Amino acid sequence: MKKKEAAALIKGRAFDKLKDTLTHMLPADIAALSEDCGTKELTIIFRLLPTDLAAETFAYMSSGRQKTLINALSDKELKAVLRELFLDDTVDIIEEMPANVVSRIIKAADPAKRRQINELLSYAEDSAGSVMTTEFVYLDKNNTVEDALKRIKAVGLAKETVYTCYVTDRRQLIGSVSLLDMVVCDKDKMISDIMDTPVVSVSVSEDRETVANIFTRHGFAALPVTDSENRIVGIITFDDIMDVIREENAEDISMMSAVVPGEESYLKTSSLKHAKSRIVWLLVLMLSATVTGAVTSRFEAQIAAMPLLVAFMPMLTDTGGNCGSQSSAMVIRAMASEEIGNKDFFRVMGKEFSVALICGVILCAVNFIRIIIMYKNILMAATVTVALMCTIILSKLLGGVLPMLARRMKLDPAVMSGPLITTIVDSCSVLIYFTAAVRILKI
Amino acid sequence: MKKKEAAALIKGRAFDKLKDTLTHMLPADIAALSEDCGTKELTIIFRLLPTDLAAETFAYMSSGRQKTLINALSDKELKAVLRELFLDDTVDIIEEMPANVVSRIIKAADPAKRRQINELLSYAEDSAGSVMTTEFVYLDKNNTVEDALKRIKAVGLAKETVYTCYVTDRRQLIGSVSLLDMVVCDKDKMISDIMDTPVVSVSVSEDRETVANIFTRHGFAALPVTDSENRIVGIITFDDIMDVIREENAEDISMMSAVVPGEESYLKTSSLKHAKSRIVWLLVLMLSATVTGAVTSRFEAQIAAMPLLVAFMPMLTDTGGNCGSQSSAMVIRAMASEEIGNKDFFRVMGKEFSVALICGVILCAVNFIRIIIMYKNILMAATVTVALMCTIILSKLLGGVLPMLARRMKLDPAVMSGPLITTIVDSCSVLIYFTAAVRILKI
Structure with missing residues (x-):
């Protein structure tokens, strides 16, 4: 090496x-x-x-x-x-x-x-304009291939930026032509004869994540960027898009783990900076968790009467958190790849509801049997089962729906992922659990 | 449209x-x-x-x-x-x-x-061999540029696969030459005069994630794949690597949210299939959480004597889970981009320990003040603070270290992420908490 x-x-x-x-x-x-x-x-x-x-x-x-x-x-x-x-x-x-x-x-x-x-x-950060380069070759449709190749030689640009050249007619973008096509065809052909139409382009203000989706969808090497009058103002090349995909992914993983996204490396970032990017969410989530604590406090009498109740709380809140994390991760991923949009709100709800039913029935059955075997207490088992089923349905629905609501509110959907949903579900599940205990166990 | x-x-x-x-x-x-x-x-x-x-x-x-x-x-x-x-x-x-x-x-x-x-x-799934294509052009170092261009025309391959051509000498890979360089130079030059050396290549058995890292690191359009004797057997192009990056990202996000990775789309996947990819981890984690329940059961007497203790459990376990998720996500990401390897084990431990100290001091201080204000009980505040500090340090260390251990055991590091770490930390933090309560509160 x-x-x-x-x-x-x-x-x-x-x-x-x-x-x-x-x-x-x-x-x-x-x-x-x-x-x-x-x-x-x-x-x-x-x-x-x-x-x-x-x-x-x-x-x-x-x-x-x-x-x-x-x-x-x-x-x-x-x-x-x-x-x-x-x-x-x-x-x-x-x-x-x-x-x-x-x-x-x-x-x-x-x-x-x-x-x-x-x-x-x-150009706005995260816009197509901020990723593009203005160094590119555009060809006139009335050029011959020979003229075009001469022009490419004269401009002397980097490889990535001439694999695909763009064809304009009075500054309007009308087609694209690959360097390979120019090399293999007769040199006296006109560019307009060999160009590919239609040409896909993006607006300068387009979100760079959308641009990345277009690249991966079609496997493009480059994409022209146009202004509001369809004039080409720059191009984006695959190498810059690979960086965008990496960055967006790192950002999602950070946000889904309650870390404020940063661009620095792990080892080179100082501990203080690491702590800074983590402490905000930890504080917010810790203080939010006190709501769950307050809910629990309301049932101190029941806990004192039956301390065994507490033994099922971790299982209940963890399962709720895990169910919610799963749903939100799947929905956030599908939203990032633009597979689901605002219009799919009710389809997502329906999907998550039926997944929750299937998972819920299995988890509740296993749990019911376990409690019967370990504690030989049917009423206790029933209480936990009711609470568990409600928690699973609630957490899957919230996990599916909250990221979509976040986007409607112009927030990054990844905000509404595991950690936050866990905290929200926690207080609900504890409330359901103790309410069920009061009713079923009559304490 | x-x-x-x-x-x-x-x-x-x-x-x-x-x-x-x-x-x-x-x-x-x-x-x-x-x-x-x-x-x-x-x-x-x-x-x-x-x-x-x-x-x-x-x-x-x-x-x-x-x-x-x-x-x-x-x-x-x-x-x-x-x-x-x-x-x-x-x-x-x-x-x-x-x-x-x-x-x-x-x-x-x-x-x-x-x-x-x-x-x-x-070729093994996820290997460079499984991503490459064997349709590519290789040129002899003794070809002239004119011969080379003729050869490219004759082979008639897709654009992506000829942007970069590879030069061989008795089947050994010795250099690369871009289509652009061939187009802009004198046609009677020899390929060996214009080729770029050294050429980066990967072995057929290389992991595709490593290949993707090489692409993004250098911004390559293509990468040659060689056998054990440095003979070129195929090439990998940027468009296939974009798919790899997407798939690996999706896989990581799934695993980090306790979902078994699948390739299907969200809406088109049936609820049953969704449930199938989620239920395994839910069951494993639910049953693991019973350990925490068992730990809690050991302290029923203390809970009955002081039900208020339960009110701080959700805050404690949630914060532990969040701290662990943060650390594991950062370490998994850094491992995926090959920034940290096995040799950095102790550096990661050191980093996570000092981040834990900083975050711990802040969170404990806020929490201590909150408990004093709300409950006017210094001993209670002290108990929670001791447990919280230990939990934060423990969860950050486990979050940092477990993904690295997973890789040493030839598992995907993403297995050791938020959900599993939360479950592991939960039982430890509850144990620490109640032990502290027994000692400090003398119950």
Whole structure:
């Protein structure tokens, strides 16, 4: 592995050999290597790289490292890197930087690039506009294939951005043509003869999660982004979408586990920062759980009379929480992939209700038998069974419905997942349980 | 939207117009349309499509629809579809079919394809071999660019599979060359002059999640797959990896919510099947929760003497569960992206311990004050605080460590997530709580 070799060379300060090793490594790997070394070594490594590799590597670094580097580089060096950096990467970097670093970057960019940067920065976070790049090739429908290929050569862009080229007619997007089709056909054909129609496009303001769904649905390599008048203003490529899918997924998993989503890595994030992203929900949920405590307090007389009642509480609340988590996870996932929308509200309710009935009957039967065997107390078994059945139905319904309501209220559905639903279901199930106990056990 | 239009045409049986509309739609959209119509309409739609579009559409259908169609098509029609279908798609389809349908497909394929299918089917599920396609172009390092382009034209493959071509020397993989580089350079240059080295490759037996991590890490469009002697045997393209990422995400979210992962959609899956994928974990967790119940039973005397004790149980077990879920989710995510491995066991423990201390101090302080205000009982507050602090530390440590232990035991780390950890922590926290109560409150 080249990475270990390079690390040894840094340690041994064998810079000539290091330069040779680095130029044979991939940018993402050099970036990973640079994460583990000091500021001085970082600057040395970076200065050893040829400018294009340096720029690519820079794009792969964590924002912490990028900040350190920008502060260490001279204006001239920074300019050279920015010239090689892709526009969308530049914007991604700027979005993570403090104001003083941003102004240095903007100052170092040439006027045309500066204008484009400002334009891209103005798109809402999580919109298609914020993911797209404005560096792409568009072809006129009246071009010949030969003209088109010449144009592609002249523009000299990255691979990802020319696998699919977009065809315009008076700036309107009318079709797409793949590089492969241009390569394999007669060079004097017209672009309009070989282009594919219809072309799928998204609006600049489209949510990036929706864009990701379109990519995976059709397996596209790129997707054009249009303004309100169907003029192409940028393109989104598959590599950026892979990042979006990863980020959205990490965000969902965080939210579903009551963690405020962050972008940093696990090991590199300080304990304080980890605690910060976890404490808010822990506090909210802990205080909400006192409602369940208050409900329990109302039944102190019953508990004192029959302490055995308490033995079934953990089973009851855990099962309720698990049922709710299952339902909400399935519904959140289906909503994220756009399989279910607002209109499916009652279908989801129906589905969850019947799943709850099936699961409920099985769980209640097993539990009933267990209590009869262990405690030989039919009334106790009946009490727990009634409470368990109600809890399962309630938690599955809430698990299915609350994420959908959250979306209607313009919240992320993932807010309404396991932890919150568990807390909500808890107080209800305890209330049902003790009420059933009062009625059935007559205490 | 074309989809609504087509649906109306099916209803009105206007097949001429339908054919015209369908041929202007994208395969994934036609497949989506076909999901909602009867078997008869499905066959009609399919027969209206030109063979290449029919094959592409077929690949996008759900396995239920595919099965219906295969049963409805004649041998001749099936052969025509299979001829147009990509090899990796064919294999994906076969994997979901019952034995009788599989044998029909295998019979309809020509001998060469049949051999390739059998080869691909032999790779382990979730391995790189099972995701790759064996339809790709490899170039010899001694080819000129002109020869190479001719070869690409002659092979006539899909776009995704030729964006990057792989260069071999006596069957050994030695480099890669992008279609763009071939298009923009002089046609009489040698492939060996313009190829990129080193080339990253994966072994056929590599886990597909690791492959997906390599794709997202480097932003690759394709990745070559090699056998044990570094001979290229197939390639994996970005579109298949996007599906892998989605599937792995869905799997993680399911497992983390105690649902047995399945591939079907939410609405189309029957309630019975939903219940089946949920009931196993519910039963296991419900029965495990009886341990907590048994622990509680041991303290019936204390509960009878002081029923107020019960009021803090939900808060305690919920907070423990939430702390554990947070930690396990963060660790599972970091393990999935390969940021942390087995060697980081003690770093994770250290991190979780210090996060637990920070969160614990805050939560305990808030809780202590709340109990003092509400119940004016310092000893009670002290008991709950001691139990809460121990629970938080324990649950964060278990949440961090159990997913790592699961992986060492060759289990999916996602097994050790919220629901199971909650159940484990529950019994411990109840035990700690009542023990503290006995000691501090002297009951």
